[in-house]
Every structure is written in structure tokens, then in C-alpha cells.
Amino acid sequence: xxxxxxxxxxxxxxxxxxxxxxxxxxxxxxxxxxxxxxxxxxxxxxxxxxxxxxxxxxxxxxxxxxxxxxxxxxxxxxxxxxxxxxxxxxxxxxxxxxxxxxxxxxxxxxxxxxxxxxxxxxxxxxxxxxxxxxxxxxxxxxxxxxxxxxxxxxxxxxxxxxxxxxxxxxxxxxxxxxxxxxxxxxxxxxxxxxxxxxxxxxxxxxxxxxxxxxxxxxxxxxxxxxxxxxxxxxxxxxxxxxxxxxxxxxxxxxxxxxxxx
Amino acid sequence: xxxxxxxxxxxxxxxxxxxxxxxxxxxxxxxxxxxxxxxxxxxxxxxxxxxxxxxxxxxxxxxxxxxxxxxxxxxxxxxxxxxxxxxxxxxxxxxxxxxxxxxxxxxxxxxxxxxxxxxxxxxxxxxxxxxxxxxxxxxxxxxxxxxxxxxxxxxxxxxxxxxxxxxxxxxxxxxxxxxxxxxxxxxxxxxxxxxxxxxxxxxxxxxxxxxxxxxxxxxxxxxxxxxxxxxxxxxxxxxxxxxxxxxxxxxxxxxxxxxxxxxxxxxxxxxxxxxxxxxxxxxxxxxxxxxxxxxxxxxxxxxxxxxxxxxxxxxxxxxxxxxxxxxxxxxxxxxxxxxxxxxxxxxxxxxxxxxxxxxxxxxxxxxxxxxxxxxxxxxxxxxxxxxxxxxxxxxxxxxxxxxxxxxxxxxxxxxxxxxxxxxxxxxxxxxxxxxxxxxxxxxxxxxxxxxxxxxxxxxxxxxxxxxxxxxxxxxxxxxxxxxxxxxxxxxxxxxxxxxxxxxxxxxxxxxxxxxxxxxxxxxxxxxxxxxxxxxxxxxxxxxxxxxxxxxxxxxxxxxxxxxxxxxxxxxxxxxxxxxxxxxxxxxxxxxxxxxxx
Numbered sequence: 001x002x003x004x005x006x007x008x009x010x011x012x013x014x015x016x017x018x019x020x021x022x023x024x025x026x027x028x029x030x031x032x033x034x035x036x037x038x039x040x041x042x043x044x045x046x047x048x049x050x051x052x053x054x055x056x057x058x059x060x061x062x063x064x065x066x067x068x069x070x071x072x073x074x075x076x077x078x079x080x081x082x083x084x085x086x087x088x089x090x091x092x093x094x095x096x097x098x099x100x101x102x103x104x105x106x107x108x109x110x111x112x113x114x115x116x117x118x119x120x121x122x123x124x125x126x127x128x129x130x131x132x133x134x135x136x137x138x139x140x141x142x143x144x145x146x147x148x149x150x151x152x153x154x155x156x157x158x159x160x161x162x163x164x165x166x167x168x169x170x171x172x173x174x175x176x177x178x179x180x181x182x183x184x185x186x187x188x189x190x191x192x193x194x195x196x197x198x199x200x201x202x203x204x205x206x207x208x209x210x211x212x213x214x215x216x217x218x219x220x221x222x223x224x225x226x227x228x229x230x231x232x233x234x235x236x237x238x239x240x241x242x243x244x245x246x247x248x249x250x251x252x253x254x255x256x257x258x259x260x261x
Numbered sequence: 262x263x264x265x266x267x268x269x270x271x272x273x274x275x276x277x278x279x280x281x282x283x284x285x286x287x288x289x290x291x292x293x294x295x296x297x298x299x300x301x302x303x304x305x306x307x308x309x310x311x312x313x314x315x316x317x318x319x320x321x322x323x324x325x326x327x328x329x330x331x332x333x334x335x336x337x338x339x340x341x342x343x344x345x346x347x348x349x350x351x352x353x354x355x356x357x358x359x360x361x362x363x364x365x366x367x368x369x370x371x372x373x374x375x376x377x378x379x380x381x382x383x384x385x386x387x388x389x390x391x392x393x394x395x396x397x398x399x400x401x402x403x404x405x406x407x408x409x410x411x412x413x414x415x416x417x418x419x420x421x422x423x424x425x426x427x428x429x430x431x432x433x434x435x436x437x438x439x440x441x442x443x444x445x446x447x448x449x450x451x452x453x454x455x456x457x458x459x460x461x462x463x464x465x466x467x468x469x470x471x472x473x474x475x476x477x478x479x480x481x482x483x484x485x486x487x488x489x490x491x492x493x494x495x496x497x498x499x500x501x502x503x504x505x506x507x508x509x510x511x512x513x514x515x516x517x518x519x520x521x522x523x524x525x526x527x528x529x530x531x532x533x534x535x536x537x538x539x540x541x542x543x544x545x546x547x548x549x550x551x552x553x554x555x556x557x558x559x560x561x562x563x564x565x566x567x568x569x570x571x572x573x574x575x576x577x578x579x580x581x582x583x584x585x586x587x588x589x590x591x592x593x594x595x596x597x598x599x600x601x602x603x604x605x606x607x608x609x610x611x612x613x614x615x616x617x618x619x620x621x622x623x624x625x626x627x628x629x630x631x632x633x634x635x636x637x638x639x640x641x642x643x644x645x646x647x648x649x650x651x652x653x654x655x656x657x658x659x660x661x662x663x664x665x666x667x668x669x670x671x672x673x674x675x676x677x678x679x680x681x682x683x684x685x686x687x688x689x690x691x692x693x694x695x696x697x698x699x700x701x702x703x704x705x706x707x708x709x710x711x712x713x714x715x716x717x718x719x720x721x722x723x724x725x726x727x728x729x730x731x732x733x734x735x736x737x738x739x740x741x742x743x744x745x746x747x748x749x750x751x752x753x754x755x756x757x758x759x760x761x762x763x764x765x766x767x768x769x770x771x772x773x774x775x776x777x778x779x780x781x782x783x784x785x786x787x788x789x790x791x792x793x794x795x796x797x798x799x800x801x802x803x804x805x806x807x808x809x810x811x812x813x814x815x816x817x818x819x820x821x822x823x824x825x826x827x828x829x830x831x832x833x834x835x836x837x838x839x840x841x842x843x844x845x846x847x848x849x850x851x852x853x854x855x856x857x858x
Contacts (some may be wrong), residue, residue: 010543125544129585157382159510159548166551169545187459189473197515248676 001030003259004113004142004149004178006122008163012154015056016220018121019212020139021062024252025117034060034117037104037137038075038123038238040198052076059221060119062232063239071107075100075136100136105144117259120147127170137170142178149260150210151182154205160184162199163200168205180258181208183250186215191249211250216242266352267474269302270468273345277338280402293331293402297342301332301536303355303362310370310498328443330404330497337369373497374857375408377505379523379564381512381538386570386598388429388608390504390537394842395437396833398853403501406442407433408530411488411508411522413448413459413609415635415671419744419761420444424465428638429608433504434689436833445492448483449521454671455633456721467742477519484713486519493530501858505532512555524560533544534563535595541571541578544587553590566848573600576843595852596844603836605829606638622647624816627662629685630654631703633671636763639701640666642801642825646808647817656688664697664814665689667704669798672719673735673766677707677727686728693730697813699790700730704764705784705794709733730792731785733770741765747797749778753788756805760797768796773857776800802826818849 003021007014016036025032034057034098045058045068063070065261070089077084085092088103095103112120122203127140142149151167164182182201184194191212198209220235246252288294305324306312315325331337333410341361350357378394380387381850391407398405407430416428424444434442444465451459461468461476463484471480491527496503497533509523517524527534536552538545541754553561567586572579576597583594588749619640626643630652640650650666653659667689670676680686689698699742700708714723714737727735743764758776775784775795793812801807804822812818 007544008547009542011542012544015402027818097842125547127547128543129546129582158382159382159383159512159552161514162381162512162551162555163544165555166547168548170499170547193474194515197513200514254417 001256002120002145002147003117003255003261004120004122004147006138006149006151006167007123008151008153008167011126012152013022013213014121014152015060016119016218016239017150017152017183017185018119019056019060019239020243020246020250021119021255022060023236023243023251025119025256026052026063026065028256030117030256031066031115032064032117032119033066033111034064034121035108035111035118036073036121036123037108037141037187038077038100039073039137040077040079040123042079044076045149052087056121059214059232059235061210063236064119064220065201066115074104078227097136098198101140101144104136104141108141108145117256127167129170139175143175147178148180148260149178150180150255150258152185153182154185156188156215161201164207165201165204168207168226170251179205179207181210183210185210186245187212188215205261208254210254211246213242213250214245216245218242234246265304268300269298269353272298272300273302275341277342279335288334288438288440290328290330290440291404292399292440294330294404295335295338296333297338298332301326301329302341302345302358303332304353306362308366310361310366327441328495330499331366331370334369334404334501335402337365340369341365342697348805351571355739365819367850368473370498371700371858373500373503374853375493375503375527375532376852377507377523377532377534378528379507379511379527379528379534379536379551381510381536381545382640383509385537387537388428388433388508389601389605389836390535390568390570390598390840391504392433392436392605392833393837394504394853396837397841397849398502398504399436399438400837404499405437405502405504406439406496406500407437407446407506408492408496408503409447409506409508409522410492410526411485412447413453413508414631415450415452416537416606416608416638417450417452417462417636417763418501419746419763420464420465421746423744423746425462425742425744425763426465427608428606428636432606432829432833433506435829436837437504444764445495445614448488448720450493452635452671460671466494476742477516481519481521489521489526489529493526497530500506502853503530503532505530510552511560512552514555515532517557524563527560528564532563533565535566535852536564536592537570539571540569541573541600545569546582546589549586550589553592555711564592565852566593568596568598568844569594570598571600572597593845595848596840598840598843601836601839603832603839605832605836606641617652620644620648623818624648624663624814625661626650626664626666626811627659628652628666628668629680629683631668631670631676632669632679633676634704635671636669636699636798638802639668639798642807642812642823642828644829645804645823645825646819647813648811652758654683656684659685659688659692662696663816664811665692665699667698667700667707669701670703672723673703674707674714674723675720676703677712677725679761680707690728690730693792694790697793697810698730699793699810700795701800702762702764702796702798705796706735706764706768707737708785708792708794709768709770711735712766714766723820730790731770731772731787731794733768733772733785733794735766735768737766743767743796747776747778747783748809749776749783751775751800751806751809752777752782752786754805756803756809758797758800758806759802760799760802762796763798764796770794 044052051070123137511523774782
């Protein structure tokens with residue numbers, strides 16, 4: 001079982017939606033592990049083996065009730081003087097894109113072997129035409145392991161239909177078969193005003209809307225925020241509040257179904 | 262013969278004057294206007310394309326030319342000047358003058374070219390780009406006006422006619438060099454009141470409260486559509502260019518047909534469009550392509566260029582992306598605009614939501630962050646001095662306060678209850694006499710003894726006890742709202758204050774006044790206890806009161822006494838240059854061409 005969440009931009013809420021999935025699966029008694037092939041970050045969590053992983057994956061692991069481990073985020077990109085340095089499970093490694101992909105796949109396969117569900121998260125937008133490297137964490141993983149995929153769009157700034165449609169459109173026709181649906185994140189107000197737009201988008205793309213997530217002031221551990229560290233306990237409370245708020249508006253069972261459950 | 266004709270005769274005998282920037286009346290209409298004719302030889306032309314009849318308190322009905330720029334166009338002034346010189350027109354009664362007017366209008370009057378700036382999201386940078394374009398075109402000598410049919414904001418301004426418009430359109434009008442903007446540049450202003458309700462300001466006056474659903478089902482098809490048409494016609498017949506701003510994204514397919522802020526406005530004005538995409542968050546291809554694809558085909562045809570905005574990295578890294586976007590969409594990218602460093606009032610309360618402090622000076626000015634805070638741009642000029650403005654939501658955050666400013670609010674009584682519940686109110690009372698305390702508008706009303714809103718003008722009917730810092734009562738009458746420009750002085754120093762008032766509550770104060778005009782006194786002042794209160798917004802803009810107030814807070818004043826209006830003016834120029842340098846001016850000139858007029 002596997003599922004991928006891709007974002008229409010950075011900060012669209014992929015990490016939180018993946019954490020929701022992890023938590024929900026754990027509540028159903030499904031052993032789940034998070035996975036993000038590669039992560040650009042300047043803050044990380046140090047796993048028991050000593051290898052750092054992204055804060056987001058560490059939190060998702062806690063949400064799943066499993067121990068954070070290096071395979072959950074095998075490749076870290078650290079911005080340093082003179083460019084970005086690639087780290088493989090804690091070690092600086094000068095490697096080609098192809099090596100990075102096979103290392104990431106090895107980590108994914110290892111998690112797949114040990115857990116019933118791997119909840120994957122992409123990086124940034126999957127359709128940054130000028131950044132071929134971003135493909136490693138996004139469509140390349142999806143293609144290599146045929147991962148059922150959901151696009152996460154953020155409605156807070158508006159333009160969410162355009163963002164989801166544009167992302168779908170720019171993914172090649174061959175790859176689109178993996179795109180199962182989308183969710184709309186950070187919505188305020190009466191959800192019924194969205195229905196005509198959602199229906200139109202569903203019929204234009206053939207993707208299904210898995211739900212609308214209401215806006216909440218979440219306190220979850222996040223990357224790249226220097227101020228006020230949030231504890232995992234606090235994060236879990238926030239996440240459970242969010243799950244409760246999404247009880248009727250987000251079809252998490254449906255997501256489990258497409259993941260192969 | 263009208264006595265004015267002798268002045269006009271002098272102008273006819275004189276040389277072509279062009280722009281006369283040194284004249285005390287310049288610009289009576291727009292910056293860089295042609296002043297060959299200070300008095301219009303055709304007055305009163307009675308032509309509804311140019312002027313309108315207005316009621317004046319002193320002289321009754323008069324022909325009003327406030328928004329007519331026709332005689333101040335360079336080509337028109339030169340032509341009329343030449344024709345009047347060669348003709349033997351004897352005066353304003355001469356029928357040949359009317360003939361000349363008709364002929365000139367036929368020859369020169371035109372519908373202004375409209376261009377709309379659309380955004381793929383809110384916060385894309387639309388309003389900033391409109392500001393820059395207005396300044397660039399006005400620098401070229403054109404008469405240009407901004408326009409946004411519908412804006413949602415709690416920051417508003419008052420026009421000379423006493424109408425309320427959004428702060429950002431007022432700023433854009435300033436960039437366009439318009440001396441007195443009309444309410445028609447922003448005919449619909451929505452002020453969110455909470456719980457999904459908004460107060461709708463229609464043509465500058467309150468027109469009721471609407472839920473989002475009622476707004477789209479009732480307001481838009483009726484008054485909304487009428488006013489859109491009317492405003493656009495008015496502006497297009499008076500300005501060379503109408504630079505329109507969209508709202509949010511134009512591709513919200515759930516409300517596409519009832520969205521009068523974007524493509525329906527573009528259609529009404531037959532506008533070319535420029536799509537602005539903020540590249541900061543990534544996904545800009547998807548946003549650009551998705552937005553264009555979701556537009557109806559006739560709407561998509563209007564989009565003539567794309568702008569990639571707010572780039573924080575190297576422009577060269579984005580060039581390949583721009584080429585891809587051009588290839589995929591078939592629409593040229595007219596600019597990759599870097600993240601620009603300029604200081605202008607910001608529109609969006611979305612981006613304000615997370616703000617905790619402004620500036621990093623030594624003197625801490627504490628401002629309670631009311632849930633319905635409004636007109637908070639009042640505080641911007643404080644940053645010209647050694648000040649940190651700290652927005653607080655709890656009394657603990659007030660440690661080290663050297664001054665307190667209670668800002669405006671959309672709902673005074675409910676925000677006063679918030680102030681008491683948080684404990685901030687008690688902390689303010691404990692600071693009385695120790696640090697200067699200023700209340701502006703809603704914040705001023707809170708400083709009184711009692712507040713009473715029996716008709717529920719600002720929410721449900723309610724009464725409340727104020728902070729009691731002033732012996733003052735405030736009451737909200739059943740209807741009516743004061744919206745007026747204020748021009749007067751600060752009584753203790755005699756310095757000039759200009760600002761504006763927007764409020765529906767009225768206060769009866771038994772304290773000494775703080776400000777005065779030639780007609781009345783305003784506000785409350787207890788100098789011994791350093792308590793200041795006024796309805797006037799913008800009073801920190803001029804250095805005098807700002808520095809007087811801050812000196813009471815023990816603030817070391819900056820060497821230079823900065824006039825905030827001049828500061829804004831400089832930053833508009835800075836922004837316009839930044840945008841111009843990053844733009845393909847060939848594409849810009851094609852869109853804003855003389856031939857298109």
C-alpha cells in the first residue's frame with residue numbers, strides 16, 4: 001500500500017495532509033511509515049542511527065506511532081555557501097541524479113517491506129519545468145513505483161482551481177494515470193460555494209475531490225521556522241483537532257482505498 | 262461677457278505654457294498636465310462626457326469640471342490655442358466658440374485605453390504593479406487613473422467629496438498624479454465585519470451588510486453590475502489610460518459568471534490584460550497555465566502578457582522558465598520582476614495577520630491588535646523615528662511600553678470587550694499619566710466613559726463602559742456616517758494637521774479639544790496626563806504631531822523630520838523605476854501605445 005501527496009506550490013500543506021493520513025492509518029490499526037525522497041531544509045531531526053531527516057517526516061513518523069528513521073527521508077539537500085550539498089543518510093555524497101533516484105527507491109522499498117502503508121510526500125511543485133532535480137522527489141518516484149497520487153492545493157491565497165488544473169495539465173499524459181484526485185486545503189467559510197467549481201474540475205480532469213480541509217491555526221513542528229519550537233505532543237493534539245474537523249469533509253477512507261488497502 | 266474671458270484672452274495672446282509645475286494651483290487635475298489654459302475657454306461646455314452638474318451649498322447648481330482633463334491634454338491645448346488665435350471669437354457668447362468646442366471634441370475626444378492587471382492569486386503583486394504603471398504613464402504626461410471595481414479591505418480613505426474608497430486605490434491615484442480622486446476609481450468597497458458578513462460601501466457610501474452568498478446572488482446582478490458600467494464609462498471618457506486591478510484570481514470557476522472584479526470588468530472596458538504571477542512560493546507554471554486555461558476563450562484572448570513577480574533569486578535562473586511559459590501559453594512574458602525594496606502602505610490584512618512588530622527602534626509604542634483593527638496604516642509614519650511598533654494581544658507583551666496607541670476598529674464595542682477580557686485595558690489604565698496614550702477613531706471612542714449603540718450599527722445593539730480616560734460619551738445614531746477630509750491645526754503647537762475622518766459613532770466630550778479647524782474643534786486632550794484622543798486618521802503623516810507625541814514618550818527624534826507624504830512619493834518613484842528596469846518596454850509600449858487611444 002502506498003500513496004503520494006504532491007503540492008501545487010511549496011507550503012500548500014502536503015506535510016500536514018500526509019501526517020493526517022499517517023495518523024488516520026495508525027488509528028485504523030494499519031502500520032504506516034512516512035517517506036519523502038529528498039528534502040531541501042536547514043533544520044532537521046536526528047534519528048537514532050545519527051542520520052538527520054526532515055522535521056516533517058519525523059513528525060509524520062510520530063503520528064504513525066513509529067520510530068523516525070533514515071529511510072523516511074534518505075536524501076537531504078542543505079543550502080551551504082557556494083550552493084546546495086546533497087547528503088545521503090547523513091553523509092555528504094556527490095552523486096548523480098540517477099544514483100540519488102536508486103538510493104531513494106531502495107529506501108522506499110525497505111519501508112514498503114516493513115510497513116503496510118508508505119505515505120509519501122513530494123517536494124515543492126511537481127511541475128517546475130526549470131528544476132529537473134525536483135522530479136526525484138515527485139513524479140519520478142510516482143512513475144517508478146506506480147504510486148497513487150493526490151494533489152494538495154492551498155485555497156488561502158485564491159486561484160486553487162487554476163493551480164490544481166495547471167499542475168494536472170503540465171504532468172505528461174502518460175503520468176496522469178497515477179493522479180487519482182485532489183484536496184483543497186485551508187478553506188474558510190461555507191464549503192457549498194465551492195461545489196460548482198469542484199464538479200467542473202472533476203469533470204475536466206477525471207480526478208476526484210477527496211475533500212476540503214478547513215483552515216485551522218495549526219501548531220505542528222515545521223521546517224524553516226526559527227521561532228517557537230513546537231513539541232510533538234502539541235503537534236499531535238493539533239493534528240487530532242484537524243482530523244476531527246475533517247471528519248465529514250475529507251474522505252480519508254477513500255484515500256486508504258486508493259492506496260491499495 | 263464673463264469676467265473670466267479677459268483671463269482667457271490673456272492666455273490666447275500668451276505662449277503655449279505646457280506644464281507649469283511652479284504654479285500654486287498645479288496640478289489642479291493631474292501631475293504633468295498642460296496649463297496653457299488655466300481657465301477653460303469652453304466653460305461651461307455642459308457636455309456629460311466631460312463634466313457633470315453638482316449641487317453647491319453656496320451657489321446652487323453648477324457645472325463641475327473636477328474630473329475633466331480635456332483642455333489639459335497637450336494636443337488639445339495646442340490645437341485650441343492655435344485656433345483661438347487665428348479666429349476672431351469675441352467672447353464666451355460667440356456661437357463660433359461652441360462650434361470650435363464641437364469640432365475639437367470630434368477631433369480629439371476618445372475613449373481611454375483600459376488595461377487590467379490580473380493576479381494568479383491574491384498577494385501576486387497586482388496592486389503594486391498597477392501603482393508602478395500609473396506612475397510610469399503619468400511621467401510620460403498622460404492622464405491616467407487606477408480602477409478596481411470591488412475591493413475587500415478594512416483600510417479606507419476619504420475623497421474630497423466625502424466618499425469612502427479603499428486606501429490602495431487612493432495610493433494608486435497618487436501614483437497617477439491625480440490631485441483629487443473620484444470615488445469612481447473604487448465603486449465597491451467591502452469591509453469584512455466577521456462571521457462572513459461584509460459592509461458594502463457603494464459609490465463611497467454605506468449600502469448595507471451582505472453575506473458572501475447574498476452578495477453574489479442579490480448585489481452583483483443589480484447594483485453591482487450597474488455601477489461597474491457607470492464607473493468604467495465615466496473614467497474612460499476622461500482619462501487616456503484606465504489601469505484596472507483585478508481581485509484574487511480571475512479563474513475561480515465556482516463564481517466565474519458573477520465575478521465582477523475580474524473578467525466581467527475587463528469585458529465592460531474592453532481591456533487588454535496582464536497576468537501577474539508571484540514566483541516566491543513555487544508552482545508558478547502551474548498557476549500561470551492553469552489560470553489561462555480556466556478562462557473562457559474570449560477572456561483568455563484579452564491576456565496580452567505575463568509578469569513573473571517577486572523573484573528572490575537570480576533573474577537569469579528564471580529566464581528559461583519564462584521561455585517555457587511563453588512556449589506553452591503563446592503569451593509573452595513582459596517582465597521578471599525581482600523582489601523590490603520599497604516602503605509603501607500595504608493592502609492586505611492577510612499579510613498583516615502574522616505581523617507582530619514594525620521597525621526596530623528603541624522606543625516601544627504598544628498597539629493592541631484588535632480583532633477588527635482598521636486603518637492601521639496610521640502607524641506607518643512612526644517608523645521614521647527611533648520606534649518599534651509592537652502589536653499586542655496580552656498585557657504581558659506590554660512590558661517596556663513607552664507609549665500606547667489605540668487604533669481604529671470596525672467594531673468598537675466588541676473590540677473594547679476584547680480589550681477588557683485580555684487584561685490589556687487594566688494595564689493601559691495602570692500606565693495612565695506615566696506614558697502618552699493616544700486613541701484614534703474607534704480607539705478614541707474607547708477612551709471615554711460610556712459607549713452606546715442602541716440600533717446595533719456596528720453589530721448587535723449594545724452598551725459598554727469605556728476606559729474612562731476622558732469624560733466623554735459616544736453614541737451611534739440610527740444612520741449616517743461622517744466621512745470628511747480634515748484640514749486644521751494641533752492646538753498646543755499650532756502646527757498644521759491634514760487627515761480624514763470615517764466614523765458613524767459621535768462623541769460628546771467634556772475635555773479640552775486637541776485639534777481645531779476654522780469651523781470647529783475636534784478631539785480631546787489632557788496634556789498633564791498625556792492623554793490624546795481624536796477621530797482624525799493620518800495625523801502622524803506630518804512630522805509635527807508625530808514628534809511632539811513621541812518626545813513625550815522619551816523618544817530620541819531622528820535628525821531629519823520626514824514628511825510621510827514626501828516619503829510615499831519617493832517610494833512610488835523607486836517602485837516605478839524598479840518595475841521599469843525589469844520590464845520589456847517594447848511589450849509595455851505596445852500595450853500602452855498612443856495608437857491604441
